Structure formats: structure tokens, C-alpha cells
Amino acid sequence: MSEYLLDVQDLKIYFKAKGGHVHAVDGVNFTIKPGEKIAIVGESGCGKSVTALSIMRLIQQPPGEYAGGNIYFEENDLLTFSEREMQKIRGGKIGMIFQDPLNCLNPTMTIGKQIMEGLQIHLKVSKDDAHQRAISLLEQVGIPAPAERFNAYPHQFSGGMRQRVMIAVALACNPKLLIADEPTTALDVTVQAQILELINGVCHEFGTALILITHDLGVVAGMADRVIVMYAGEVMEEASTDEIFSNPRHPYTIGLLASVSRLDEVRQGELRTIEGAPPDLLQPPTGCPFMARCYFARNICRQKPPLDPIAGNAAHRKACWVDTTDPKERAYADRRLQARQAAQKAALSEVANILQGE
Amino acid sequence: MVDSVETAVASNTLLDVRDLKMHFPLTSGIIIQRNVGYVRAVDGISFSIERGKTLGLVGESGSGKTTIGRTIVRLYKPTTGQILFENRDLAQLGGESLRQIRKDIQMIFQDPFASLNPRYTIGSLISEPMHIYKIGSAKVIRERTEELLNVVGLRPEYIDRYPHEFSGGQRQRIVVARAISINPQFIIADEPVSALDVSVRAQVLNLMQRLQRQLNLTYLFVSHDLSVIRHVADRIAVMYLGKIVELADRDELYVAPKHPYTKALLSAVPIPDPKVEKKRQRIILSGDLPSPINIPSGCRFHTRCPMAQTICREEEPAFEAKTGHDHFAACHFSEQVSLS
Numbered sequence: 001m002s003e004y005l006l007d008v009q010d011l012k013i014y015f016k017a018k019g020g021h022v023h024a025v026d027g028v029n030f031t032i033k034p035g036e037k038i039a040i041v042g043e044s045g046c047g048k049s050v051t052a053l054s055i056m057r058l059i060q061q062p063p064g065e066y067a068g069g070n071i072y073f074e075e076n077d078l079l080t081f082s083e084r085e086m087q088k089i090r091g092g093k094i095g096m097i098f099q100d101p102l103n104c105l106n107p108t109m110t111i112g113k114q115i116m117e118g119l120q121i122h123l124k125v126s127k128d129d130a131h132q133r134a135i136s137l138l139e140q141v142g143i144p145a146p147a148e149r150f151n152a153y154p155h156q157f158s159g160g161m162r163q164r165v166m167i168a169v170a171l172a173c174n175p176k177l178l179i180a181d182e183p184t185t186a187l188d189v190t191v192q193a194q195i196l197e198l199i200n201g202v203c204h205e206f207g208t209a210l211i212l213i214t215h216d217l218g219v220v221a222g223m224a225d226r227v228i229v230m231y232a233g234e235v236m237e238e239a240s241t242d243e244i245f246s247n248p249r250h251p252y253t254i255g256l257l258a259s260v261s262r263l264d265e266v267r268q269g270e271l272r273t274i275e276g277a278p279p280d281l282l283q284p285p286t287g288c289p290f291m292a293r294c295y296f297a298r299n300i301c302r303q304k305p306p307l308d309p310i311a312g313n314a315a316h317r318k319a320c321w322v323d324t325t326d327p328k329e330r331a332y333a334d335r336r337l338q339a340r341q342a343a344q345k346a347a348l349s350e351v352a353n354i355l356q357g358e
Numbered sequence: 359m360v361d362s363v364e365t366a367v368a369s370n371t372l373l374d375v376r377d378l379k380m381h382f383p384l385t386s387g388i389i390i391q392r393n394v395g396y397v398r399a400v401d402g403i404s405f406s407i408e409r410g411k412t413l414g415l416v417g418e419s420g421s422g423k424t425t426i427g428r429t430i431v432r433l434y435k436p437t438t439g440q441i442l443f444e445n446r447d448l449a450q451l452g453g454e455s456l457r458q459i460r461k462d463i464q465m466i467f468q469d470p471f472a473s474l475n476p477r478y479t480i481g482s483l484i485s486e487p488m489h490i491y492k493i494g495s496a497k498v499i500r501e502r503t504e505e506l507l508n509v510v511g512l513r514p515e516y517i518d519r520y521p522h523e524f525s526g527g528q529r530q531r532i533v534v535a536r537a538i539s540i541n542p543q544f545i546i547a548d549e550p551v552s553a554l555d556v557s558v559r560a561q562v563l564n565l566m567q568r569l570q571r572q573l574n575l576t577y578l579f580v581s582h583d584l585s586v587i588r589h590v591a592d593r594i595a596v597m598y599l600g601k602i603v604e605l606a607d608r609d610e611l612y613v614a615p616k617h618p619y620t621k622a623l624l625s626a627v628p629i630p631d632p633k634v635e636k637k638r639q640r641i642i643l644s645g646d647l648p649s650p651i652n653i654p655s656g657c658r659f660h661t662r663c664p665m666a667q668t669i670c671r672e673e674e675p676a677f678e679a680k681t682g683h684d685h686f687a688a689c690h691f692s693e694q695v696s697l698s
Binding site: 160161190192193215216217220222241242245255259260262263264266270272274275277345351355356 | 418419502505506508509511525526527528538541555556557558559560561563564567568569572573582584585586588589609612622623624625626627628629630631632633634635636640642643644646647
């Protein structure tokens, strides 16, 4: 018996496009234990949502294509399942919450019916039992007067309330795994705090494992046990949440953490930036995908680095050749950063002279 | 016809907004339109911005922050109130005089996919304001456009490319280049980095700050993101349902908020540090923002306020100076907020 609830091995998902294949996910490995909460972070286009959708087998084919790898859920490979078998998994053993609750709820059905639907199909309960359970679920997710709201339609709810309904739908059948794809991105901060607390609470109560997909490092810090950092369809670094934030080793993770403006920090000059833009995944670089934007880059980076554990901590893995803690490497990176900044400042003062010299 | 209005404020003030109201009428009926009420998007606000400084405007969606920005550039005609820009009242201007003053006020919008016309090359997009205000010959304008591209970190060779060939962050930098092309004094940035990824967000924020220093620009920076506002703003106004509930210097607002809404807002923002996150006490506000059509009586925040008393339901608190440096708030119990 494997100790993992979900074991994703060397997953590759390509999309057919004009002039080739977009390598949206290119060899991703990760595992999740029962009840564990992991976060997948990365920028738009790094493949984090595609990874989540592929676990649910919701990638449209074509243009999508499972180009390799396995997804073991409770020791069965989801990629070998028939569509009928998958339907039992979706909403039954794995629940999913999406970013935009308005697009994901059926506007012509009452919210109560939408919650009951999953219960009746997956758990084969009677209509009355499903009704009772739906009302108690609505109560659990914090919807006031659940018995009356049972008959309301999605448009009668605000964004935060709709997201609560989505959570009730996802949790209806007591899934083993909850996938939350940017659950709070469309919400205001005060409502975001409500929803995150709710997700945290229900995962704890039901012992549900969580895959949280987000670009917000602040949300990650408060929610996840473990973090997976993705870039250009690949995993760059993986470690426990405390370790990622206190001891990041991959240049991309270091850059990402340094470029975030923090609420609890007094402004000290400029933010660190990651210059440039992510690579074109139609022709992914053969070496390290981050090389073009990396201040630590060396010749060896033209070869793809493996995702290996760092010295002294087997649970902390990174895909990088360079030891970023080495003072010599750091000095080299700093020199390249400063040269870049000096060039930008020179260009700026030139324009200032032209604009103001009227 | 615009008279110079007498002001008591320091001559260093670039923009002075006084009791600005922007109410949108709500109509019903298909043929005969009856007025059935007003959306009070901006409901009596006053603030001023000093030259070369940044005022951050924060609030949740629906609080009216975008409407303020749009009213200042006179995309809307305000219901009442004054918008004094260099002592001229923009609310009263129209026609050619408004067109001339808009040369000094530029705007950056949130969505760089919507604010760049896909049928124009980026060169013609950036140079359009320069053509409108006739700053020089076509050759001069083209040279200047190339310089501008260089400064926002794009290669001058890209001048004849179209917007779809650029990423979100690059597009937003094109928008910034267009905004500064005619050397404005004042830029209204409406959520300029909300649509961008974190690593790209830092590029655009740094660019805006460098430009501010070099060109002595004044910014009104509208955002819902308190951590971004903390980084860019000198002074911060917090909006709730069409009113400013608190206005203070940046660090003072974060360290000693005087309004319970500000305090709740600050506590709701996640901090990217698990050690800090574990120790934090969250104030979770219940419910959602009330509708700006039916604004609650008394203090408009009382329906969600954890400190609300009877007086809050009945009497609207005045927006007045509190202890601290130029610190204004509208709360009956402001002195208790920072203590608890």
C-alpha cells in the first residue's frame, strides 16, 4: 500500500497549436499524502492550472494531449480510466473549486439542486436525505438561513457567497482530495480571508487533502504544508512551506520572493525584479527554462538540471545546477544585476532630458 | 472663463478635490424612463495631492475608487464638488480648455489588453498623444517614440509591431510610455499592476517610481492591493462605499490605523511569510459590501463593523483630524481602534 493519496509521475501535457506543440506541462512529479495541504505556485502560463485540470482528466482532447506520465490516485492510474470511471471520481473522490464561481454554477438550477445532484449520483441517497444533507452543507459553509437560500439561484448571491456554494458542491460527497484553482483571486481581501478560513476549516474537519493553486505567495504562507514552485511547465523547487520562505534555493524562487511587496515592511528603495518574460512554450529551451532571466546562469545551464534533493534535506528538492548559497556565485549574480540596473537608469535620464528640454 | 479659486492650501498642492460627488441615476421603464434612484458611487470626498507625491487610493470593489479617477480626468461630469488642478476647477471646464488641461493629466488603466487598440502599431499608439498635441515634426516624434520604448525596457526595433505580439507586462509598459510621452504633470493609475504576475509587477512598479523621480510626476495610484500601495504611496486614502473613511501618511496608516475598516482590511491581507502568518490575529468581517443604492444610515460601515454601537447606526461620524500627523478618519471610536 502506497503512503500517497496522489502520485503524479513525469506528467506531460501538450497542446496542439499552429506550428507545433505547446509544452504546457513538461515532466512534472509530485506526491500528496492523505490530509496534506500542498500549494502549487507560479506565474500565469506556467502550467499550474493545466496540472490541476489533468488530474480531473478535464483537458479537452484535442487540442490537449497526455504526452506521457502517470497520475496514480489511490494506486490506480487515472489516465487509464474510462470516461465512465472518471465520472465516479469527479465530484465523488476528488472535488474541485474554480476561480470564477459565476461560470461554474448552473444559472438555471437552484443552488440546492446543484448540491443534491452530486449526492444523488455518487452516494445514491434518497431525495429527502440529499435535501437534508445539502442544507447542512450550506450551513457548514456559512450561508445564513440555509433552508430558505436552498431555493435561490446563483445570480442572487454575491461573489463570496457563490464561492461558498462552490465549496459546498465540491465537499458534498466527502472527497479525499480537494483541488482549489485560484479560489480567491476574483474576491476582495476581506472576503478572501473568509473563504480561506472556510477552506482551512473544512479540510481540517473532513481530513481532506488539498491542492491549492495560486500565484499569491501570501495565501500560500497561511494555508499550505508544502509548496511546489512551477515555471514554464516544470517544477523548479519543492519544499515545506517554512523551508521555501526561509531558505529558498532556486534563483526563480529567490527572485519571486524578493519581488513581492510586503504589507509589513517599510519601503526600502526598489523592489527586486525578474527581468524579461517566460519562454515561449512552443519551442521550450532545451536547457534550464529559467536560464534567460537568471542572474546566476552559467554555461552548464544549457543542459537541463534534474530535480534533486539539496544537501542535508531530502524533502527539499530543486532543479538548478548552481549552489545559490555560495558567496562567489552570489557576488557574480549581484554584479550582473547591478550592470543591468545601471543600463536602465542611463536610458531613463536620457529620456528625461528630451522630455523636459522643450 | 475659469476663475482662479482662492485657496488656503500650500502652493505645493497640485490637485485639491473638495466635496466631490458622482451619482449615477437609475432609470426604469423602456420608453418613458423614470428616475428611480441614484447609485452614489462617490459620495462627498475631499483630498489633496502634493506635487511629486503619490496618493494611494484603496478599497474593495464597488467602493468608488475607479469612479474618482475617471471623474478627475472628466470622463464623467461630477454631480457636485470641485476638482482644483493648479487652482483651476476641472469640474467647470469644457471644450478646448478641458482638452488643453488633459495634456497634463494622463491615465493608465488596469487591463493592457483593452487599452491598446489591436489595429495600431505600438509606435503609433505611443505617438498618438504627441501628434494630437503637435509637439513636433513626424521625424522628431518617431525618434522620441524610440527613446520612450528604450526607457520602458523594450527594443526600439519593436516600434512597428502590434500589441498582440507583446505579453501583459510589456503592454503595460507600452501604456506607461504613452502616458509619459507628452510630459504630463499628473498620472492617474487605475490598478496598473493588478492584471500582472508578481515578477512582472515589480518591473512596472519600479519603472513608475523611477519615472516619478526623474520627471517629478504626481500619481494618484488606485489599487485594491494594500501591499502594493504600501510600496508606492506617500499618503493613503481608504475608501468604503463612496467615502474616504481614513486618510493618513503611509507608515502611520499601517502602524496605527484609526478606522476599524482599515484595521480589518490590513489584517485580511496575507503576508508571504509562514512564521508571521501563524502568529497573526485576523479580524474577519462578516458579510459583503452593502449596495451603493441603499447606503446604510449613520456610519456606512456599521453593518459590518465589529465595534459598532447604537450611535453608529444613528449618527454619521465626521471626517476629522485625529491624533497623529495629518491623520483623518471618520469614526466615533477612532481612539479605541489602534489600542485593541
